[in-house]
Amino acid sequence: MPPGALPSAKTGDFSFATSGEFYPASDSKVSHIHVKKPKGKPMSQRTARANARKSAIRAKVEHPFAMLKGPMKLFIRTIGIKRAEAAITFAAMAYNMKRWVWLNGRTASA
Known part of the structure; x- marks a missing residue:
């Protein structure tokens, strides 16, 4: 090898x-x-x-990946690794923003 x-x-x-x-x-x-x-x-x-x-x-x-593939319906169907990386990056950013909004809403009400 x-x-x-x-x-x-x-x-x-x-x-x-x-x-x-x-x-x-x-x-x-x-x-x-x-x-x-x-x-x-x-x-x-x-x-x-x-x-x-x-x-x-x-x-x-595994939780973020399950969220990306399940409710967010992430399915990579692009030509080229750079485009696939970009699609995954944008999906992860959307997940992070969604999570931030949820966490921010929980602490603001207390």
């Missing part, structure tokens, strides 16, 4: 790491995918804590 082929923050669509993950020993890359427990053995506390930290991050990140 050529150097620099892997992103610095490895992510995936699945909750658990697969056997296809490859990290060279010399790189300081860290997997951000859950680790399964060994078959027939209990999960170690260290692995459980690491999975819990990853779940906490995932929970904070």
Whole structure:
């Protein structure tokens, strides 16, 4: 595998790491995918804590994406990565403004 082929923050669509993950020993890359427990053995506390930290991050990140794809109906259908990035950026800005209005309305009434 050529150097620099892997992103610095490895992510995936699945909750658990697969056997296809490859990290060279010399790189300081860290997997951000859950680790399964060994078959027939209990999960170690260290692995459980690491999975819990990853779940906490995932929970904070998934809510905005669910909002963008659900009620805001975000569907990227553009030619080129720059246009797709622009569409996602504008959708995220709209989400942030919507959230700010909601939070501002909650604190103003008190």
